[in-house]
Amino acid sequence: MSHSAIQTIMNHRSIRKFKDKKLTEEQIQTIVEAAQMASTSSYVMAYTIIGVTDERIKEKLAAISGQTYVQNNGHLFVFCGDLHRTEQLGSQEDREQMQQSLASPEQFIVMTVDAALASQNAAIAAEDLGLGICYLGSLRNDVYQVSELLQLPERVVPLFGMAVGYPDHEPEQKPRLPIDVIYHENHYQPFEHQLPFIKDFDKKLHSYYEKRKQNNRNDNWSKQMIRKFSTPTRMDVGTFLHEKNINNQAD
Template sequence: MNEIIDLLQRHRSIRKFTNEPVSTEQREAILKAAQAASTSSNMQAYSVIHVSDAGLKNQLAELAGNQAYVSECPLFLVWCADLHRYAEAAHRHGDTPITGNAENLIIATVEAALAAQNAAVAAESLGLGVCYIGGLRNKPAEVSELLGLPQLVYPVFGMCIGMPDQEPLLRPRLPLEAVYHENRYTPNQAAVESYDETIRDYMKERTGGSTDTTWSKEMAAKALRPRKHMKAFLSRQGYEVE
C-alpha cells in the first residue's frame, strides 16, 4: 500500500551480519525514533543500554544461551523496563512510594517494547537487520548484575542490529482471522489448523525436508521450556507484582 507498510510486512529476523559498523549518526537516528514512541502519561519508563564492550558482549551472548550473534553484531542494545528514573523524579516532589506493582510492570514493559519496535523499524529503514534477544531472560539476574541495573529496572530483551549477511525465508504468520476479532473474542480453530499446515510446509522447505512439525506441535514443545525464575527475579528487582 506504500513503502513503509511494505517495509513492515517484509520484516524477518537477521542473525548474521557483515562487519560493517553502524555509524553514530545511524545509532542516534534509531534511538531518537525510539524515543518518539507513545508513552503513558509521558513516563518514558524505559532505558536502553548500548553494549559496546567486546568482553561484555561475549558474556551476554553466553548468558543468552550461547547466541553468537549477540557478540558478533555491530550494535547490541539491551532494552530495559525502567521505573527507577520515574521513582527518583517522583520522590523529589512527593512522598508517595513508587512500587513495582503489576500495573507499573505492565507500563514499563510496554514502554520498552514500543520504543524498541520503533528502533527496529528505523534500523530496517536504513537497510539494517535486527533480531530481538528474549534469551537475556534466561539469566536475568546475571545480566542485571553485569549491566549495573538498579532497583525497578529489568532487561526485557536485547536487540542485535547490523548489515544483514543472510536472506532468511519470510516466516508465515497466523492467518489474520486467527488473531483478529470483531466486537467479541472468538477463537478460530479452523484458522489455526490451516496455519499448522502452512508451518509444516515452511519447516520442510527451511530444513530440506528433515523437519515435520506444525505450529501447534511447536507450541507444545515450547511449553516444556518455561522460564519459571522470572517472578523471583522481578521481585529481586523491586517488582512485587502486587
C-alpha cells in the first residue's frame, strides 16, 4: 500500500456521490485480490463477490435500494454469503452428510463474517487507491428480487453491496462512540458505566448534525438508535434464508 494502512483507515468516510468515471479492470482486480487475502474461517472462503456492470441490472438494484449511487458509481460490488460451492464439491452421499452443518446458524455466521472481512479489505484497498466507497445494506430491501436478478442458487444470499468510485464530494468525517464505550478490559462494563460517555457523545453528535453542511438536523445517536429499532425492517430476510436452506436448523 502506498500510504500507511492506519492512515487510510483513519481517513474513512462513506462516499455517496461519484464522478462519472469507471474503475479500470486493474483497479477492480486489485480490490478483489485484496478482499480475497482477508482471513477466512477454516479456509472455507464462504462468499462470492459479484461485480455488476449491466446498466439494466444496476438500474433495478438502485430502485430496490432507493439510492442513486447504487447506479451512479465507478463500480458496483455485491457481497454474497456462499455455501453452494462447498456443497457442490461433494458426491450425493457427501452432500447428504453435509446438510445439517450447511443449514446451521453457525455456518450462517461463518459466511457473514467471511464476506464482511473480505469487503472491509476491499474497502481499505479502494480507499488506498484514492477511491471512495459506500456499503449498501439497502439491497436487502428486497432480497428475493436481488437474488433473482443476480441468479443466485440455493445457499447463496446477497448480504450487502459496495459502491466504489471517484469521490465527487467531501463529506465531513462522522464521529464514533468514545473508546471507553467500545473497548472494555477483562470483563463487560455495565451499561451505567458506559452511559456518561454515551451522553457526551450524544452532545457531540447533536452539534455535528446541527453544523453539518448537508442534511443538517436536530438529532443524536441515542435518539437515532431508539427510532431505528422501534420499527422492524426487512422482516422477510429470515424466511428468505430458510428458503435458501441457510440458518435453517431443524428444531
